[in-house]
Amino acid sequence: MALKQITDTLLAALSQQAQHSPRRRANHNLHEELSDPIQRLAIAMEPDTVVLPHRHPYTWELLFPLRGRFLVLHFDEAGTVIARSVLGEDCKLLENPAGIWHSVLSLDRGGVIFEVKHGPYAPLAEADCKAVADTAALLAWYANARIGERLA
Numbered sequence: 001m002a003l004k005q006i007t008d009t010l011l012a013a014l015s016q017q018a019q020h021s022p023r024r025r026a027n028h029n030l031h032e033e034l035s036d037p038i039q040r041l042a043i044a045m046e047p048d049t050v051v052l053p054h055r056h057p058y059t060w061e062l063l064f065p066l067r068g069r070f071l072v073l074h075f076d077e078a079g080t081v082i083a084r085s086v087l088g089e090d091c092k093l094l095e096n097p098a099g100i101w102h103s104v105l106s107l108d109r110g111g112v113i114f115e116v117k118h119g120p121y122a123p124l125a126e127a128d129c130k131a132v133a134d135t136a137a138l139l140a141w142y143a144n145a146r147i148g149e150r151l152a
Contacts, residue, residue: 014042015044015111018044034119037119038118039116042115044110047109047111051104054101054129056099060096060117060118061095061116061117062096063095065088066112068088068108068110068111068112069111071086071087071104072087072091073142075102080150105142
């Protein structure tokens with residue numbers, strides 16, 4: 001059995017991968033297979049990484065900042081912000097309940113967030129991800145969105 005660790009060296013390499021990736025993100029899985037019943041992964045995200053508003057209907061999702069700060073927004077069904085937290089600043093760990101709409105914005109270059117949720121991995125269904133035409137405008141809106149404001 002191999003000991004699994006996330007080191008500063010791994011975080012730096014993961015951040016470099018994200019900076020050179022077209023999606024501006026990279027992940028390092030601790031789970032062995034996508035079919036694992038618990039998904040555990042470090043995700044490097046740059047501030048221009050697009051994470052569309054989405055929900056996981058059947059699982060909670062635990063988020064923990066390993067490096068940098070992350071804005072996490074929660075939305076109601078109509079797209080109104082109902083909660084706003086900054087992981088790595090005012091919040092050290094956050095658990096999204098199953099079925100709640102949310103999004104994440106990296107606030108710092110080289111940011112890495114750790115995620116834990118039930119598996120097996122399955123791509124989000126169309127009904128569980130909100131499509132957005134202008135992702136640059138979305139990221140700018142995320143950065144300043146306050147509770148009570150609504151997605152356009």
